[in-house]
Amino acid sequence: MRLEPIAAPSLARRLGLPALALAATVLVASALAMLAGADPLATLGLILQGAVGSKFAALETLNRATPLIFTGLAVAVAFRAKLWNIGAEAQLYAGALLTVVVGTQAGLPGPLALPLMAGAAVLAGALVLLGPVLLKTRMGVDEVVTTLLLNFIMALLISYLLEGPLKDPMGMGWPKSPALPRDARLPRLAEGLRLHWGFALALICAAGIWLMQTRTTLGYEIRAVGLSPQAARFAGIPVGRVLVKTALISGGLAALAGFSEVAGLKGNLTADLSPGFGYTGIIVAMLALLHPLGVVVSALFVAGIFVGADSMSRAAGVPTYIADMLLATALLFMVLALLLTRMRVVRG
Amino acid sequence: MTELFDILMQASFWAAVLRIASPLIFATMGELICERAGVLNLGIEGIMVIGAFTGWIAVYAGLGLWPGVGVALLAGMAFGALHATLTVPFGLSQHVVGLGITLLATATASFAYRLALPEVTSPPRIEPFAPLHIPGLSDLPWLGEALFSQTALTWAGFGLAGMVAFVLYRTPLGLALRAAGENPQAVAAQGLSVTGLRMGAVIAGSGLMAVGGAFLTMSAFSSFFFEMVNGRGWICIALVVFGAWRPGKALLGALLFAGFDALQIRMQQTPLGQVVPYQVFLMVPYLLSILALILMSRRAEIPAALMTPFNRGER
Structure with a gap:
């Protein structure tokens, strides 16, 4: 067999095939449910109900989607330039770390606390990705492996800090950081609503990235570099500098996931802050075809599957890992x- | 310094080096075969997990140890076949597919683990491979413990490295495989199937990665834990680069790397370990891998057609 490009794909083809892919996924899910001895339709129904079946469930899904929008955007921005940032997990933790370090400083003026924390977090995340990207542009070191390995190094660094210098003295021996003071917490979107401003910030970032990609020179340059670095260089685009800028944006976005989780949801830093949000961001970005607004939709979808599978698992006894397989x-x-x-x- | 000397004089240190190197040797050889044929296999991390799980659960279910290794091999080949189908004939992004395979294989192992053992809190143990007693050699003072106290699977790993080198450089199949990674057009012009060669390499390589994973549960430890592969797959990708895509050098790289890993574990027990937090020691393998990539980055041995899909329709 070989492949032949289609000059003008029909609308039916462009919509039908992705729909078929989703249908096939649902079929696999049904098969997995049957394998676990559960009724497939009931299982799918329970996942849906667990994701959006009540106000509580829907808010849980929105909360879970928030870090995924950030990491999904981080991956989407980088992959668009064919910069393989697989290190969003490390950048997330770098952001969470700086959020806690800055946020717990005594004498931080109230209204300035949150912007300073977010700024420090973005800077930290950007710097974590800057290293691998400079190694790539200056020395030709493949960034896939370096960004992946940094995830493990960062996890060990966080583990050390939480057992040592950052350990909460009031934490009954648990490896966790001190809690952020009230002024350093992201407020809820509305009184009594279990959803914080991190979600709004994620939506703003998605819109911002979309504008950057469609309305600015940098957006054009990123796309050109992603399509063909050789052609971009020939057209006079400074490829290395574009990749560095892309990395700073991508790393900063992933770090905001850490900022939002710590300042909006958890209030302190623990080693299990992220159940793989950085890696799941890759799925979010790919399902969104790397489109920043699509990332929001796909993050909601992915978060819904995770939240729904958790609640389904309690009711139907199908292992919650069905979500990851799906x-x-x-x-x-x-x-x-x-x-x-x-x-x-x-x-x- | 005296501590370092003491460690190097321990027979158990050298035994540990060989033990730590074994899973890396299998998986590195697997990745090397894939890359020499022109396909980057980022499924390696997940395929090692599935190998560790399937080999272990097969033995737990009553199969013998060697048939268990066979089960792991087949499981790895199955995921390899999926990877190969998507990346070779369809030419999809090897980055995206590889990461997808890693996510899928890891999730499959977790899902199957929960299905098979819904209630357990700690994974059951199996009777792992015992050290192979080699008459004469294993009884030597010091040397016997240092070099000849390994399981059969370790020896199989060394044998495999030799076999990979032999096939790659001394057989027509190896020549065709290497050419598929360097100049696929020339292979096709010879009337050989680039698609077939590359798919075969990815499937075989993935099987070896899974055996590397199985070593962890069937020889090094005796149970399965979710996080047990812990980045070893990514380290093997760095080892392939470090070994300049050559089996002999990659084998040396794996041994050198295992040496540093065994050393950092023992350094934690020395006075240095009292001052330096243990996490810094645990970072050593990952830092070394990055260092290896940087050191080798200027060398041009990378297969010319690595990550370039081949489609006969195109010229």
Whole structure:
């Protein structure tokens, strides 16, 4: 077999194939539920109900989506430039770390606390990604492996800090940081609503990235570098500098996930702050076709699957890991479906 | 310094080096085969997890140790076949597919673990491979413990490295495989199937990665834990670069790396370990991997067609 480009893919092809990918994912989910001895339709219903079936469930999904919007954006921005940032997890923790360090400083003026914390977090996340990107542009070191390895190094650094210098003296021996004071917490969006300003900030970032990509020179340059670094260089675009700028934005966005989780939800830093938000951000970004506004939709979808699977698992006894399997399957089906919208398989 | 000398004089240190190197050797050889044929396999981390899980659960279910290794091999090959199908004939991004395979394989292991053992709080143990007694050699003072107290799986790993080197450089198949990673057009012009060669390499390589994972549960430890692979797959990708895509050098790299890893574990017990937090020691393997990548970055041995899909329709 070989592949042949399709000059003008029909609308049916462009919509039908992704829909088919989602349908195939649902089929896999049903098969997994049956494997676990549960009724497939009931399982899917319980996931849906657990994700959006009540006000509490929907708010839980929005809360879970918030860090995923940030990490999804971080990955989407970087992948657009073919900068393989797989280190959003490390950048998230760097952001969370600086959020706590700055936020717990005594004598921080109230109204300035949050902007300072966010700024420090963004800077930290950007710097964590800057290293691998400079190694890539200056020495040709592949960034996939360096960013991946930094995730493990960062986890150990956080573990050390939480057992040592950052340990909460009132924490009954648990490895956790002191709690942020009231002024350093992100307020809730509305009184009595269990949703904080981190969610709004995530939406603003998505809109901002969309404007940057469609309305600015940098957005154009990032796309050009992603399509072909050689052609971009030939067109006079400073490829290295564009990659560095992309990295600063990407790392900063991932760090905001850490800022928002600590200042908006948890109030302190623990080693289990992120259950893999950085890695899940890759799925979020890919399902959104790297589109910043699509990231919001796909983060809500992914968060819904996780929250729904948690609640379904308690009720139906299907392991909650069904969510991870579903999303990985969806990712692989989706990239294949997208290829087949542009290409046709021919024999021989 | 005397502590360092003391450690190097311990027979158990050298035994640990060989033990730590074993899973890395299997997985590094697997990745090397894939990359020499032109495919970057980022599924390695997840495939090691699935190998660790399937080998262990097969033995727990009553299979023998070697059949258990076979189960792990087959499980790895299955995920390899998925990876190969998506990246070779369809030419999808090797980055995205590889990460997708890692996520899928890791999730599959977790899901299957919970299905098989819904109630347990700590994973059951199996009777792992015992050290292979080599008459004469294993009884030598010091040397016997240092070098000849390993399980059969470790020896299989060294044998594998030799076999990979032999196949790659001494057989027509190896030549075709290397050419598929350097100049696929030339391979196709010879009437050989680039698609077939690359798919075969990815499937075989993925099987070896899974055996590397199985070493962890079936030889090094005796149970399965979710986090047990812990970045070893990514380290193996760095080792392939460090070894300049050559089996011999990659084998040396794995041993050198295992040496530093065994050393950092023992350094934690010395007076230095009283001053330096243990997390710094645990960072050493990851930092070394990054350092290895930087040191080797200027060298040009990288397969020319690595990560370039081949489509016969295109010229």
